[in-house]
Amino acid sequence: MTTTRDWNGRSYDRISEFMEQLGRDVLDRLVLTGDETVLDAGCGTGRVTQALIERLPRGHVIGVDGSADMIAVAAERLPEETELHVQDLCELDVGRQVDAILSTATFHWIADHDRLFAALHTALKPGGRLVAQCGGVGNVDAVHAAAAQVGARGPYREHLAGWRGPWNFSTPADAERRLRAAGFTDVSAWVTERPARPEEPLEYLSTIVLGAHLERLPAALRDAFVDDVATALRGEDGHVTIDYVRLNLDAAKRPPSGSPSARGGH
């Protein structure tokens, strides 16, 4: 495992329909002719990767993820010719440069965005593009506030009180600055609010949003913790809302000098 937390691939694959919807909207921003080589950075179990493959009938897709469990499920889902690697994105190396990088719901799990963006920049061909979305500033604030309140009491306290978690929920300005520092041009970052109401809130919280919290708790306390956080979050209508705020990132690697776009195009 090369991620900050462990992932349950089977459960994630089953309940991540909302993540796939978010991912498909991000994919729509990536203009493709169909013959490119595109890397899905943090491909998880491959639901969004599969949509990417459909847009590349003459192209090639490389999926990279730090979790062997996620990649094992992706390998079952995706066509055999899909290239999959278990790798830390901060040390990304797939042996060649790619035309574009797509990434969804991943960068906020990586603390060091300077290292991450430098590795992504190196992996792109000159003229290549990065299109990504992750949690941004304010993402799951209400869920984390509820988890902090619950975690400050009773048996959870000794495991969670004062813990700040592994997340990096960046502002657009900070992300743009770091992307430029890594060498990217045509940089643009913005946030969008995308609240979700999962059909199976307990499994959704356990597998996705509270997974890092649960790793700090003894197994015997985990279900009760998720129940308590869900109760704190439940509205009058009985639903649990996950207050997603997504940070969108578009950027390009400078094209080779002398090419039309290097002479003032976009």
Ligand SMILES: C[S@@+](CC[C@H](N)C(=O)[O-])C[C@H]1O[C@@H](n2cnc3c(N)ncnc32)[C@H](O)[C@@H]1O
């Ligand atoms: C919420 S899932 C997103 C999966 C997929 N992109 C989607 O949209 O459904 C986050 C993924 O990021 C991966 N990840 C987190 N940190 C990573 C790192 N440092 N290197 C590679 N993958 C990482 C996790 O293993 C996990 O599969």
